[in-house]
Amino acid sequence: MKTLARTVFCGLLLVMLLAGCQNSRPTPPKPPVSFPNAMASIDGQPVTDAEWHQTRRYAEITLRLLGEPGAELDQAQVLKSTLEDRVIELEAQKDGFRVSSASIDAEQARLLQVAGVSEDALRALWADVGLSEAQWRQELARTVLAGRYLEDIVLADVPPGDRAQTRAEWLATAQKEHAVTILSQPQPVTGLSIGNLAPDFTLPTLTGSPLRLSDLRGKVVLLNFWATWCYACRQEMPLLMDSYRQHQSQDFVVVGVDVGEAAPQIQDFIDELQITFPIVLDADQSISRQYRVFGLPTSFLLDRQGVIDYVFVGALHPPQWEDALQQTLAK
Secondary structure, three states: OOOHHHHHHHHHHHHHHHHHHHHOOOOOOOOOOOOOOEEEEEEEEEEHHHHHHHHHHHHHHHHHHHHHOOOOHHHHHHHHHHHHHHHHHHHHOOOOOOOOHHHHHHHHHHHHHOOOHHHHHHHHHHHHHHHHHHHHHHHHHHHHHHHHHHHHHHHOOHHHHHHHHHHHHHHHHHHHHOOOOOOOOEEEEEEEOOEOOOOOEEEEEEOOOEHHHHHOOOEEEEEEEEOOOHHHHHHHHHHHHHHHHHHHOOOOOEEEEOOHHHHHHHHHHHHHHHHOOOOOOOOOOOOHHHOOOOOOOEEEEEEEOEEEEEEEEEOOOOHHHHHHHHHHOOO
16 A cells, blocks of 8 residues: 555656646747738837828828938938837827827927928828828827927936936837837838939830839939930930940940830931830820929939939939949949
């Protein structure tokens, strides 16, 4: 009987030891949460592409209102600021900190006064970038809330000389606590401004075969809108040919977009000037209208990702053209 009891006790002890060993094993880490169509996550919740595009459009409007003429939107910086503002918003909610509708109205009035534009002009901007009034006010409210919370709560008793450092440290800690994670970097927006992704198109060449702009990704592309009757176009063609020959080995290509002419007339022009880069036919002028080409020649220099680096209205002139090309090739 004693032997049986001893055997049972030893068996239970062995089971307990094995269980203890199993419990002592490190728990395998959980795979990261995947959020399709999300730019980032905060507290395990996605910041969706739709939310990001709303914020980006809001930033584009404020840049147009307050930025220097020709200023480009730094989308990476906008995403960084967006995540900071959302973390501040979460902290403000915990403290019951709010801003009034009157404060939002006052900030909008201040923006319009500084920019020197009317409310009608602001509404036109909303329509131009695709942002509703409700979306505008939502983003403006978040901006006002973030600024007021930092000023009234986080930095209330901080000496002026220490504010920048305190703000940076507080944000770093708050973002860590809320598990802020960037899931993908913002992609360029399709458009016609410098820094935009050039609108894609497919046009036939003189032989009838299609040429698609996006198929040229990885190359530096000069889109040159021209016509045979255009004297300035004829004058710049030797420069285009020289650049094409010299830099073709660096994956530089010129795409000549003829605007609204017939193939035989174009072929005679090509034969006369011995043009060897590809020519495509915009017979109905739909692509030139899409690119808002109002005078010829007009050219767009695209980097290897298809992003517009330079826009040239009128004939190209060295050395400005060569400097621009060298800078884009070096990217």
